[in-house]
Amino acid sequence: MRKANFGLALASALFVGSVAPALAYDGTNCKAPGNCWEPKPGFPExxxxxxxxxxxxxxxxxxxxxxxxxxxxxxxKRVAYFKKTGKWIYEVDKIPQE
Known part of the structure; x- marks a missing residue:
């Protein structure tokens, strides 16, 4: 019987721990779905x-x-040289000037 009470207490604690963040919602007012930004107190609109x-x-x-x-x-310059020769040279300074 003692194990059952411990298990029940553990399950209750886990449940309350997972629900607590949902209860912390402060009631932000949304102007539209997904548009819930509100300035902090003292911050201008x-x-x-x-x-x-x-x-x-x-x-x-x-x-x-x-x-x-x-x-x-x-x-x-890189792309033009690649189209012309089929070789890709990353450093532009190393592309031969013709």
Missing amino acids: KIEGSKYDPKHDPKELAKQQASIQAMEERNK
């Missing part, structure tokens, strides 16, 4: 113009665009 606005620097954004364009140019 709209970020633009607030102290949390990152105010991206146009120079930094231009660096990223230049980097992407340089990558695309390298890829074009």
Whole structure:
């Protein structure tokens, strides 16, 4: 009888442990299914113009665009050489200039 009580207590503890996270739901209000973001207390509803606005620097954004364009140019050179010769050379500096 003592083993049965222990087993029942263990099963109850496991059940309560698995249900506890579901009970911790704080009642977030969803505007639409899957759109349940709410700002924390003290955090503005709209970020633009607030102290949390990152105010991206146009120079930094231009660096990223230049980097992407340089990558695309390298890829074009690699692909053109591959189509011409059938050999893939990753390092653009090692592609023979003809």
